[in-house]
Amino acid sequence: MDPTTDGTGAAPLRSQQWFGDTGRNGFIHRSWMRNQGFADDVFDGRPVVGIASTWSELTPCNAHLQEVAAAVKRGVWEAGGFPLEFPAMSLGEPLMRPTTMLYRNLLAMELEELLRANPLDGVVLLAGCDKTTPGTLMAAASVDLPTLMITGGPMLNGKFQGRDIGSGTDVWRFSEERRAGRMSATDYSMAESCMSRSRGHCMTMGTASTMACVTEALGVQLPGTAAIPAVDSRRYAAAQVGGRRIVAMINEDQRLSTVLTREAFVNAIRVNAAIGGSTNAVVHLLAIAGRIGVELSLADFDTLTSEIPLLVDLMPSGRFLMEDFAYAGGVPVVMKELSDHLNLDHVTVSGRSVRDNIADAQCWNREVIGTVEEPIQPAGSGTVVLFGSLAPRGAVLKVSAASPELLSHVGTALVFDTIEEYVVASEDPDLDVTADTVLVVRNAGPKGYPGFPEVGNVPIPKRLLEQGVLDMVRISDARMSGTGYGTCVLHVAPEAAVGGPLGLIRTGDLVRLDVPNRRLDLLVDEPEVAARRAAWVPPGRSTDRGWARLYVEHVQQADQGVDLDFLTGSSGSTIPRHSH
Incomplete structure (x- = not known):
């Protein structure tokens, strides 16, 4: 076999620049690989x-x-x-x-x-x-x-008390039921082993x-x-x-x-x-x-x-x-x-x-997979993209996981600068919150956290859970677990930590979510917004070394994919110079 091809007359194989070398470098490459017991002919151009x-x-x-x-x-x-x-x-x-x-x-x-x-x-x-x-x-x-x-x-499938349960999704449900006192500690513990089996x-x-x-x-x-x-x-x-x-x-x-x-x-x-x-x-x-x-x-x-x-x-x-x-x-x-x-x-x-x-695909269960003529939910039930004064570069919301009655909603914002701050407050029986409140959690974006965590489906305040409230409008520059659900506006861009409008919103402001018209707006006069912008100070930086520092300095916003700015574009497979 010609060692510069794959044996079919095709273009030279990239690997043969290592294993097909007849000089010292090829000797070194093949010799060290042989200590794993590979036969002679594996280096013959395959x-x-x-x-x-x-x-x-x-x-x-x-x-x-x-x-x-x-x-x-x-x-x-x-x-x-x-x-x-x-x-x-x-x-x-x-x-x-x-x-x-x-x-x-x-x-x-x-x-x-x-x-x-x-x-x-x-x-x-x-x-x-x-x-x-x-x-x-x-x-x-x-x-x-x-x-x-x-x-x-x-x-x-997870199996618990005679029914199927799903990873993530039922974790959120069970934990909320436990917080509300409607699920026992024994059942909660048992579900843990039944879910991941x-x-x-x-x-x-x-x-x-x-x-x-x-x-x-x-x-x-x-x-x-x-x-x-x-x-x-x-x-x-x-x-x-x-x-x-x-x-x-x-x-x-x-x-x-x-x-x-x-x-x-x-x-x-x-x-x-x-x-x-x-x-x-x-x-x-x-x-x-x-x-x-x-x-x-x-x-x-x-x-x-x-x-x-x-x-x-x-x-x-x-x-x-x-x-x-x-x-x-x-x-x-x-x-x-x-x-x-x-x-x-x-x-x-x-x-x-x-x-x-x-061509030969067949459906064996129409309860699980519907048809275009008889779908599970109509067109427009997937991920929608919202723009507006609160999300100039966009935000996303998963309609199929949201409550229909909340897709057009105006409410008063209750704002938290960190997810940790909110989690503590959510347990407060005296928290000033109603079912119509719009919960806002910021500084959880790519740079702000850093890392863009899955905290966008923040838990419902305990006092509302106990009243039977299961969903609220929640807005953040974070992500949400794919197993999560709720009327959660996510990936708000630009994020608060880089000066996006989410960083300017204050508790008591009116916010309008209008999914049919793909809008997310802060209902505050522009002069007031401009004054807040002039007074805005970036949050303190907590990453001063290693990967986290490199990440924060170069990560892109959510609407760009959150890659590092110097890694976009293909670089090809050019081989670095060898050292021998």
């Missing part, structure tokens, strides 16, 4: 496939990815490739503080450099927990090798499940694989097929930029609306698009979805869970229902078009 795994026991969602990697390796070897597994930074949503979003860009930066610095011809991304999926895809977009993503799959990520349509489905809709994950439970044998069979497919993608030179086109993002945004996906998908898709060089704006997430109804009845917006969605037919069924709204000629990592991928 494609080298990197398997970037975010496995970690500190990331429960991803703790089974070593087994998924083993299945990928089987497929790579079968297809004549040379698989090499390596670790990428793992971000465990349940454990990491202050928020995993502080570290998404660090994962993307680390993996980008690993992909560029090592002898890889293509990469399989193994992810699952909320930020690992977009973080790894951002990295791959910057390097533009042939890339295929395999997510770890959701947990099985298998490997995998959240089984609600939270951010992990959303990003798995969105990457399938983008075309970077094999069709039909996003919803398969983590413990289902088909998850590992699909991983083996993915291992075979990445070798073919390398031989075909199907780089990530040929898959992540504008058409792919349009498809993903519309599918996200149809599945009732997390508002976090907005930030992640903007960041991925920024890396690959596709024009995408915050407004696209509203204008592109105006005709898309909610088709999937999953928590937190509905009744069912990801296991039910998988058995009903998963993402291919949703995409088939949306055929008239999608770019069906888009070619995905399967090597086939969307049209071919979904």
Whole structure:
């Protein structure tokens, strides 16, 4: 075999600049790899496939990815490739503080450099927990090798007292019931072990499940694989097929930029609306698009979805869970229902078009997946984008998770400078608050916290909970967990910490939320606002070293995807100079 090609006469393989060198450098590269017991012929010019795994026991969602990697390796070897597994930074949503979003860009930066610095011809991304999926895809977009993503799959449905319960969504419900004295400590403790009863990520349509489905809709994950439970044998069979497919993608030179086109993002945004996906998908898709060089704006997430109804009845917006969605037919069924709204000629990592991928899709449970003619909720039920005097660069709200009667609301603001301040106040039985009050929490944006935490669905004040109030209008420059619910206005941009209008609002001001007209306004005269702006002082900075300092100095606002300003755009796979 000619060591400068893949054996088919295709362009030279990138890895052969390491392993095909007949001089001293090649000797060193091959010799050290041989200490792992690899046979002579693995260096003969076959494609080298990197398997970037975010496995970690500190990331429960991803703790089974070593087994998924083993299945990928089987497929790579079968297809004549040379698989090499390596670790990428793992971000465990349940454990990491202050928020995993502080570290998404660090994962993307680390993996980008690993992909560029090592002898890889293509990469399989193994992810699952909320930020690992977009973080790894951002990295791959910057390097533009042939890339295929395999997510770890959701947990099985939680089971508690004869009913299904969902991760995150029921946590919020149970904790509120416990605060209100309507759930016993014994039941609360029992629910804890009943909720997470298998490997995998959240089984609600939270951010992990959303990003798995969105990457399938983008075309970077094999069709039909996003919803398969983590413990289902088909998850590992699909991983083996993915291992075979990445070798073919390398031989075909199907780089990530040929898959992540504008058409792919349009498809993903519309599918996200149809599945009732997390508002976090907005930030992640903007960041991925920024890396690959596709024009995408915050407004696209509203204008592109105006005709898309909610088709999937999953928590937190509905009744069912990801296991039910998988058995009903998963993402291919949703995409088939949306055929008239999608770019069906888009070619995905399967090597086939969307049209071919979904041709045989069938729905096996219409309670879980509705039709365009008989949807779960009508068009306009997904994520909407609001603009106005309180959000000049935009804010988002998930309509399907909100209370319909609050979508047009004028109320008096009750303002808190930190989430910690609010949490303490929310327990005060004498807090001056009513069901019509608009709760405002600020300084929780990308720079202000820092890290853009998931605190936007702030708990209802205890005194109102005890009166039976379950939802209120809440406004913040923070994010909300994809498993959360409520009438929560999120991602307000610019954030308070950089001088956005959210930093100027005061307790007692009137605020108007007008979702039908996509407005969020502070009802205060402009001269008064100008006077407050002139007197505004930035909050004190608490990050003076390390990653947090770099992050705060360079992070972009929510409407831009919250990437670092010097990481937007693709840099390619140019190899650094060797040191030997």
